[in-house]
Amino acid sequence: MVVCSHFRESLPFETFTDADYSDHGGFSGAAPATDPIITLSVFSSESFRRRLPSSVMSLLPVSANRTSSALTTQRLLYQLSSDQLAIQKQYDQLSSGRRVLRLSDDPAAANRALGLNRSIDRGEQLVRNANSVSGFYDSSDDALSRIDNALIQARGAAVEGVETVISDDVRTAIATTVREAIQSVFAAGNAMFRDQQLLGGILNSDAAFQYDGNEIVYGGNSAVGRTEVGLGTPSSINVTAAESLGAYSMILEGDPLNASLDHATRLVDMRGGKGVTPGVIRISGGAEYTTVDLRTAGTIGDVADVLSSLEISGRKLDVTLLDDSIRVAYADGLAGTLAIEDSAGSTLAHDLSIENPGGFSAPPIIGDKLMPRVTTSTKIEDLDYGAGVDLSSGITIQQGQQTFNIDLSDVETMGDVLIAINRSGADVHASLNEAEGRVQLRSLRSGVDYSIGENGGSAARSLGIRSATETTRLSELGRGRGLVLNNDSVDLTITRPDGTELGLDLEGAETIEDVLTLIRNHPQNQDTSRVLVSLNQMGNGIELQAPPGAAPIRVSQNQFSNAGTRLGLIAEGESEAFGVMDGSVNKVAGVDYLPLEAGGALDTLMRLEAAILSGNEGEIGRLQSRLDEDLDRASGARSRVGIWSRNLLDMKAATETEIVQMKSQLSNEVDADLATVISDLSQRQIAMEASMRIIGQTSQMTLLNFL
Structure with missing residues (x-):
């Protein structure tokens, strides 16, 4: 055994007896318990090494062999450098409080920490979004609250205004109350938060409502902002003026327009908007199938062009586009087999209704009811x-x-x-x-x-947008109040220029067409001096015309009936109307019998103010029900904002809790245990001191030390 006895005094090692050696697979020779020696390089037992303090471990291995001075010095300098780096790392952990400062410190923990940091950043952004959206909700609730209060105030004024005995001063005061409600709704409709309209559309910095004389024009938009405040669908941050005030109301939705197929009709616009999916079809004339790849087709014209270029069993195909169908046949016009099938995974032939498996049906093959929808690119000629x-x-x-x-x-x-x-x-x-x-x-x-x-x-x-036609129901006239008719007697009398009277009993008539038919088919109106009736060629309304005579055409409503007024032939407040000469005929040109109202809370309030000032009790009563609808709409919008706000608070609280949990996990991954770091630092310092002593003593060794 090689023993470096001159190290005994400087190394802070434990003293091992021969019992220790024998217990850990060491030499069998005895060793004095009072004579500590360095024999670390000859022991390999892991259980033995675990008993050594970390300060000893930092010195492993210390070579006890006869080596050159240069190699020994290099090994000891490496040992010293390692100790210095370890101490610096522990100093870094003490100063930063972090165990993992770079990826190399603990790659697995660092990877988990990166994921946690991303999740924490996202959660904190969601909380910031929630705080910002909360301001929108609070401001919107305030604006909608003012609208609710104004409409309730106006509803009370309408109840007062419908009284039959009211002085002009009182009526003016009631109308002033409605005017104040208009101003309140107008201001609330223009409410802003962070330079953006609350009700007039997101990202709109201009006033949504503006006065033009005595009328109010809406200049906002229907844009809705959305932001993410939690997992799932982004949350809306504003309600629109249409949802809350009924502004930007639809006054007319025209009749359906029917288009025909055109060479440029897109496949996605066919079948009523369901679309036709491009694909691969197989065509046969009774022998082998020809595969036709139409996956790049964009229009029905593309399909027709490709199919028209084919020769099936030596015969060219002829493909024709009809108004609502596609016709596939042989160009020679003769019969034969023409099988058309979809390839696996394709539905093109089925969608075009030209599927003919096995050629069961003889050509031509006609795929109908393709129903192209009307789009902005649809041609007027189609x-x-x-x-x-x-x-x-x-x-x-x-x-x-x-x-x-x-x-x-x-x-x-x-x-x-x-x-x-x-x-x-x-x-x-x-x-x-x-x-x-x-x-x-x-x-x-x-x-x-x-x-x-x-x-x-x-x-x-x-275009399907004439607002008053023959199909208009009489119950819709008078702004939904219909006609007042006499019981079992004439309601409307038309006196021709020749003095012939046409008495019209409108009982049983349901539409404008029914009224026109009664005039045309009246028994006293079948000669050459008959009154011709039609809808106006200019604007809307009913037009009556007849050859000139001793007097102009006269239209009068009898007794309690208001049919002439509601049909637009007699002015409001009058009981009869007279025709005027227009070229060679005498004509009564009525006004529109079905005017369209702009709709919305502001429109209702403005009409209510006018009705109160004029004392029109019937109109006031009608507008009361409209006020109820406007109030329900505004209250509904406010309710939605309240629900959004409640959900926002719940999602914010959940996100904040999740952030706390993730930060705790992050701390477990990367934060240092200060007690452990301080203990390791103390041991590292002892080890470094030992390394420095070894370097100092070995640098003084001579040959005699090895003899």
Whole structure:
């Protein structure tokens, strides 16, 4: 055994007896218990090494062999450098409080820490989002609360205003109360938070409502902001003026427009919007199948072009697009077998209704009911199932006392029609419901009536947006109050220029068409001097015309009936109307019998103010029910904000709890145990001191030390 006896005094090692050696697989020779020696390099038992203090472990291995001085010095300097680095690492842990300062310290823990840090950052961002959204909710609730209070106040004023015996001063005071409610709703509708409209659309910094004379114009948008405040669907941060005030209300949704197939009709627009999925089909003339890859087809024209270029069993195909179908046959027009099938995973032939497995049906194969939907790119010539419509005359929009004539003579697509309407200057917004192929018109101005009619042709009817037609029900007239008719007697009398009277009993009539039919078919109106009746060619309303005679046409309503007024033939407050000469005929041109109201809380309040000032009890009573609807709408919007706010608090609390838990896990992964670090540092310092002593003593050794 090699013993470095001169190290005995300087090394802080335990004293081992020979019993210790024998217990740990050491030499069998005895060793004096009072003579500690370094024999570390010859023991390999792990159980023995575990009994050594860390200060000893830091010195392993200390070579006891006869080596060169340079190698011994290099090994000892390496030992000293390792001790210095270990001490510096522990100093870093003490100063930072972190056990893992870099990935190399503990790669597994560092990887877990990175994931926890990302989750904590995301959670903290969600909390910041929640704090920001909470401000929107609180401000929105305040604005909606003011709207609720104003509508309740106006509802009370309407109840007072419907009294029959009220002085002018009292009536004016009641109307002033309604005016204050209008101002309150107007201000709440323009409420802002962080330079953004609360009700007028997110990211809109301008006032949503503005006065134009005595009328109010809505200039906001329907944009809704959303942000993530927890896991799941992003939460809305605002309600719109349409949801809370009924602004931007839809005043008209036109009749469905029917389009025909066109070479440029997109596959996604077919089958009523369900679409046709491009795929691979197989075609056979009775022998082998030809595979046709149509996965890149975008339009029905692409499908037709590819199929028309094929030769099946030496015969070319002829593919024709019809109004609502596609026809596949042989170009020579002769019969034969024409099998069309979908390849595995494809549904193209099935979607186009041209599937013909095994050639069971003889050509031509016709796939019908493809129903292309109407989009902004649909051509005007493709409307009405391909017959096209004539829009050259244009349409007329009556807005209060203003009339806007819209030129549609140059439009080519439905998108052009919408642009022409939206740029007309009228306070309406036109859009297209592509799912149903309907033109939608929304109002932007409160306090006025709207009317969409003709400008000398049939463009409005062709677009399905003429607001008053023959199908209008009589129960809809008078703003939903219908007609007041006499019991079993004449309700309306039309006196022709020749003096012939046409008495009309409207009992049983249900639509405007029924009224027109009664006039046309009246027994006293079948000669050459008959009264012709139709809808106005300009605007809306009923038009009566007859050859000139001794007196003009006269329309009168009898007894208690208000049929003439509600049909737009007699002015409000009058009992009769007279015709005027228009060229070679005598004519009564009625006004629109179905004016459209802008809708919404502000429109209701403005109409209520006017009705109270004029003492129109019937109108006040009608507007009371509308006020109830407006209040329900505003209260519903406020309720939604309250629910959002409650959910927001719950999600915020859950996120904050999750952040605390993740920070605790992060601390367990990367934070240092200060007690352990201090203990290890003390031992490292002892080990470093030992290393320095060894270096100092070995640097003085001579050859005699090894003899």
